[in-house]
Amino acid sequence: YCRRRWRQVQYMANLFWNRWVKEYLPLLQERQKWHVVKRNLKIGDVVLVVDSNSPRNSWPMGVVLETVPDRFGLVRQVKVKTATNTLMRPIDKLCLILEMDEPSV
Numbered sequence: 001y002c003r004r005r006w007r008q009v010q011y012m013a014n015l016f017w018n019r020w021v022k023e024y025l026p027l028l029q030e031r032q033k034w035h036v037v038k039r040n041l042k043i044g045d046v047v048l049v050v051d052s053n054s055p056r057n058s059w060p061m062g063v064v065l066e067t068v069p070d071r072f073g074l075v076r077q078v079k080v081k082t083a084t085n086t087l088m089r090p091i092d093k094l095c096l097i098l099e100m101d102e103p104s105v
Contacts, residue, residue: 017056025050028095040075041067041091044100049080050093061097062087 028048041047045064062080068088070076078094080087 013056021052025095039099040069041078041094041096042100043067045096046098046100047078047080048095048097049082049087049089050095060084064100 041064043064043066047062047064049060049062051059060082062082064078065081065086066079067075068077068079075091077088077090080089080094
């Protein structure tokens, strides 16, 4: 009975995670063409690093350390500091969780 119950719970957790990745995550990631200029990622922003190969509920959060703009000045890549290492990721593989507040003058 315990093994059957464990498999059922794992199945339900996998089902939830797959739906979260396919239905909710795209709402967090705005994947539109860059026809309209929007806010670039900035140093200090808190992001979720999306990795489709990672097991469920194990995507790391990180802080943006450095931005890499393209020739038009739009940020396309960032350097992200996670709890374990520093990664270079394109912005379409990141979800903005918390924006860095602008310093009040």
